[in-house]
Amino acid sequence: MEAGTSAEGAIIAGEGGARILRDVAIVTHCVESLAVALGHWTALLGYRVVESGTLGAEACAAWDAPAAAGQRYALLQPASGEDCYLRFVETGVRGHAPPASWGWIATELLVQDTDALARQLEGTGFRRLGGPADLYPRPKAPRAMQVIGPSGELIYFTRLLPGGSRYGLKQARSPVDRPFICTLGGPAGAGMHAFYAGVLGHRIMERTPFINGPLAMLCEAPADTVFPTAVASIPGRRHLLEMDEFPAHVGPRRRPAGQLPPGMSMVSFVVRSLAALAGLQPGGVPLRAPPRRLQGIAYRGRRVAVIEGAVGEWLELIEDPEAS
Template sequence: MTILHGTIMGGLSTLPDLERGLAAYRDTLGLDLVERGELPEGLAASWGCPGNAGSPYAVLRPKSGAPCWFRLVEQANHPDFKPTTTYGWAAFETTVEDVWHWPEALPADLFTIVGPPKVLENIEPAFIPMQALGPGREMVYLNQVLGDLPDTDLPRAGSRVDRIFIVVLATPDREASIAWYCDRLALRRGEDYTLPYSMINDAFGLAPDTQTTITMVSHGRMPIVEVDDYPDEAAPRARHDGKLPPGNALVTLAVEDLDDCTAEWLAPPSPREGALYEGRRAATAIGAGGELVECVETGA
């Protein structure tokens, strides 16, 4: 299977109980469990998170077979973490077959719905979004794609819950973050959109009509990173020393050639085994917003 440069190969979330994570992602969302075990020491170190060595983890994949892996790593919650108020990865947007199915289908003990399905205003109605917090207070969007945007192709779901097709980044400097992805990873700046962003407005107690500007970073017509302006009240994400950030912790992107990237790797690129990697070289960097960005070399 060809995995093109820029493809979102995975999103990693942390949660305090792996079994509850499996109940959420495998049993409720219908993803296939493809690997579980204890996190290898070398992999944890490559993320700059040596404290996660030996942590229980699981890897899941959509039933469609799309090259996207959802990874769950068990670690204790951080008491100071509040979703949608800190810099770093804010959400993983998945494409689903029927968004209207999910409000009644998500168990309240596993998911907290923070944004029920609604038709977007002020932009082309290309999809219907829904937002929920999972068992690690990670944000997951369940988006039903209706069509494409003028400069962007949006993937239709091939299973009830399919791939992650956009990752949302909260950053103190939107322009610096855009430049990081374009300069370091050879991606492309897309369109800017300005809209009332209910998730941000609710999290910070702002007026409902407060406007936020977002920019899509893409490769060709493929969307990848949505870079969001955040209010001045936002702060760096609190985390346990030596461990992954809480919630939406790490994103994995495909790159054609790691040697062509100018990111500063936390550890030299190295072949990795197991689900997602399959012997490919991988390396991790810290983006301009403090986010962990893992890159896997796919040669395409």
């Protein structure tokens, strides 16, 4: 979530870098039951299924996840019509925290009225952990709520007012809109910073101590645990990456051989060039498998490959030379 600040606008790494990542295209969650996930997200949050089926061999080859072939999935789009999707993959396993592990941990969605949504979700499969509350004492501050979804997914619902985002982010265009922040958790933040700033070339700002009770609960840590938090900017002012430093007892995410990572599995980004990865320092960024051209609403015949980040998180990269 948009954290409070200790140094307004301070940049701690990555100024003037390559900025490889562009828009977030898909956030993928592996869930125990596709029917449960779809029933809640469509009926309560206004998302609609725009594509469904089983994972094909081509996609699984691009991910180097051959054992995932044949698993049922659905691609969901917010009511705003934004080309930023949620993808649920049915694995039969409840893979979300607790306990937390390194990797993608939370999906933050834009909403128009956090308080109204809180009332709407009372007594449903979305369990409120915290909020609604302003994130810091300032006029037009973001107002957020933290929720565990029906499949165990950690969701932050955040209202932004015009002029209320310190990063120039846009407001929701539907009651519940697209993902706009993806949160990553891992050990000492320097490794995550080195990857997203030193390798991928993004600016990292605002390393701020932040108390996050819901995240502490998932990490099985005291409620007043302080999470050093930094934010990486993505060109276009539509998305951010948040990096939270986890307590020392939290470890790597375990992934069954040949499968997608469990829980919040993968975040897909548009990039201008997959070939550019080979020229990044130090020594380029290896792909999990050779790029493949994939079909479907989110891919549209573009080349796709997957890389792994500093704490084992998967980033699916969708090549689009025309990306802004």
